[in-house]
Amino acid sequence: MSQSIRSSSLGYPNIGADREWKKTLEAFWSGKISEQNFNEEMEGIRLERLRRQNDSGLGLVPVGDFTYYDRMLDTAAMFGLVPQRFSYEGGPVSLELYFSMARGNAGATACEMTKWFNTNYHYIVPELNGAKPSLTANLPLQAYVEAREKLGIQGKPVLIGPLTFLKLSKGYNAASETDAWLDRLIPLYGQVLAELQAAGAQWVQLDEPSIAGDLGADDWQRLQRIYTELAAAAPELKLIVQTYFDAPDNYAALVSLPVAGIGLDFVHDRGRNLQAVLGQGFPAGLTLAAGVLDGRGIWRADPDAALALVRELAAVVPADRLLLQPSCSLLHVPVSLAGEGALGAALQGALAGADEKLAELALLAEAAGLSAAELSAGAGRGAAAAAGFAAGRQALAALNALPQREAAAVRAKARLLGSSRASRASGFAERRQLQQQRWQLPFLPTTTIGSFPQTAEIRSARARWRKGSLDNAAYETFIRDQINDWISLQEEIGLDVLVHGEFERTDMVEFFGEKLAGFAFTANGWVQSYGSRCVKPPVIYGDVDFVEPMTVKETVYAQSLTDKPVKGMLTGPLTILNWSFVRDDLPRSEVALQIALALRKEVEELEKSGIGMIQVDEPALREGLPLKKSRWPEELKAAVDAFRLATTGVADTTQIHTHMCYCEFSDIIDTIRDLDADVISIETSRSHGELIHSFEENIYEKGIGLGVYDIHSPRVPSVEEMVAMIERSLRSLDPELFWINPDCGLKTRGKEETAASLNHMVAAAREVRANRVESSHIN
Structure with a gap:
């Protein structure tokens, strides 16, 4: 395998290496800094996180995933979907209104907050309730232009896809109003994409994790409609429909969507995505954005297992159409775990935050471009990759050698007591x-x-x-x-x-x-x-x-x-x-x-x-x-x-x-x-x-x-x-x-x-x- 494989990421932590994002937010909320100061500090945080990702060697750096509070809230604000109790009269959503939706104010309760699929991250639930959406601000376009003009980064704009946005919203009858709401939202998404295309964007990632859940036949038909219309709205853009957290049930329908790329999670799919790709093939001309490293766990990857997975995929998908990435956004892991020496060398060496995962991704992409002989030789072109793989193997071996890894008595007792369900002595009424x-x-x-x-x-x-x-x-x-x-x-x-x-x-x-x-x-x-x-x-x-x-x-x-x-x-x-x-x-x-x-x-x-x-x-x-x-x-x-x-x-x-x-x-x-x-x-x-x-x-x-x-x-x-x-x-x-x-x-x-x-x-x-x-x- 001589042709290089590119890498990308789905998203990066917001908070900053020293939680400067959190500190800036709370300083603004408490009145310690002005709105101008707030925006200036947030811009610095936003640009620094882009630099860190770009310096890691990513082929495609995500832009537009940065948020002042939550991306679902951003999308709702972008489309003017503001609950009536906030007395919104249209136009751009002010910072005060944006944070009122998230946190409430003296006159209006905050929007509902709930968990993002099966993670510990909470998102703000958009409320539709008869709203009339319109494009108030093209946030992905702003992020794309900023990255290009201030850092020279040709970024990959990221936004939440229409089906997932609608499924995670409330205030409408999903059984009878879903298609009517798509009629309202698809043109707005199309406008966002058309403006990105006009600005010179090449790749755009649309997050559709709902696809990995339980979809009915109607939803699969809606996906065809959505992406047919979006592809027509911006025909020169390369759209990636990104799934994660599990495997889609209808692989054939997914890879038939009229888009340039499909993103699949090969870590949390229980082997089903790999089975589908190997068993059903992958369409010619379509790019596979392959989530090959765990985006929500902090353990260093087994380099040999990860490379074996990549080689299996590369046997079906040509290198120029294979994009290596984490399984999901790195929002769910710390920015870095490189400075955790107090844990001891064995444990610290086995951990990976966002920065370390991007480094692992670069190493994997480099190794995937080498033949097995070049990598095993450990010299010439393969020297750096071989050294990286050796370090990974040593780190995992050191972790597994720790005496705390196994306590035989604990395992035996937990398995024994867990073999049958424990019960109270009496029923609830008596208690x-x-x-x-x-x-x-x-x-x-x-x-x-x-x-x-x-x-x-x-x-x-x-x-x-x-x-x-x-x-x-x-x-x-x-x-x-x-x-x-x-x-x-x-x-x-x-x-x-x-x-x-x-x-x-x-x-x-x-x-x-x-x-x-x-x-x-x-x-x-x-x-x-x-x-x-x-x-x-x-x-x-x-x-x-x-x-x-x-x-x-x-x-x-x-x-x-x-x-x-x-x-x-x-x-x-x-x-x-x-x-x-x-x-x-x-x-x-x-x-x-x-x-x-x-x-x-x-x-x-x-x-x-x-x-x-x-x-x-x-x-x-x-x-x-x-x-x-x-x-x-x-x-x-x-x-x-x-x-x-x-x-x-x-x-x-x-x-x-x-x-x-x-x-x-x-x-x-x-x-x-x-x-x-x-x-x-x-x-x-x-x-x-x-x-x-x-x-x-x-x-x-x-x-x-x-x-x-x-x-x-x-x-x-x-x-x-x-x-x-x-x-x-x-x-x-x-x-x-x-x-x-x-x-x-x-x-x-x-x-x-x-x-x-x-x-x-x-x-x-x-x-x-x-x-x-x-x-x-x-x-």
């Missing part, structure tokens, strides 16, 4: 009666999800403690002071079930990972979760095991300060799994059982210490599910098995709570029942109506709290808003089983707005209680 006798809770009990504001003072104290400038005793006193203040404030507000506030915790997953065997932590491995919110996922590299109690000290201290119950707060096994970078040499279900076994021991420690309400949060239960529903049953069974292994070893009088983020409840209601938690709280405020509708069709007979206000927005909702939300919920749910709580944890909010919102929430609960009592007396 509920015993728990009510123990706790004597009022009608419509109020609580929170767990965390309270992580102020600058708290973050500073933690940083000083980690650096050693604040000793353990002083730090523990500081944390206790925070717990004291917030227990007092919760009692003053009038909450019925309290929490200790989680002031000792950085992140709900990182905190537990730091205390369990088998985890490692990067110093700068940040990834974007939503908006400016960045998380630093733990790295699960070895077998997971319990070491010592993790939450008992703070929870028991909080309980000593009040006569009201204080919940113990744990993160569930599936959420720890889904919000970590997980080893790729074991089935994920086996790693989940190891985590569950460790959490079961923590639950036992809490119960032994007198904590009788324990919340095991699973906000990520739904998000890790595959794109195809045919694969859900196996995944959901594994999730329930892990949760029940963690939570079912307690007495009937111990009340198990859990929390999860909004999902299509009706899709997984049986799974939620099977968790057998005594109380579940669900993040719903941005989609309350949709969730209530699902309860009108599905009976849920255990304790439940639907979030009555949105914690992702800084606005303080009124008592009247919350009363209306509670009353609507009670029309579909058993009032005797209903709990009142915010949408999610309150870590990211300010103290004053948190206290104000909770005061309103308790006032709303009391008003509804009073109304119900008055109504019962009248009747």
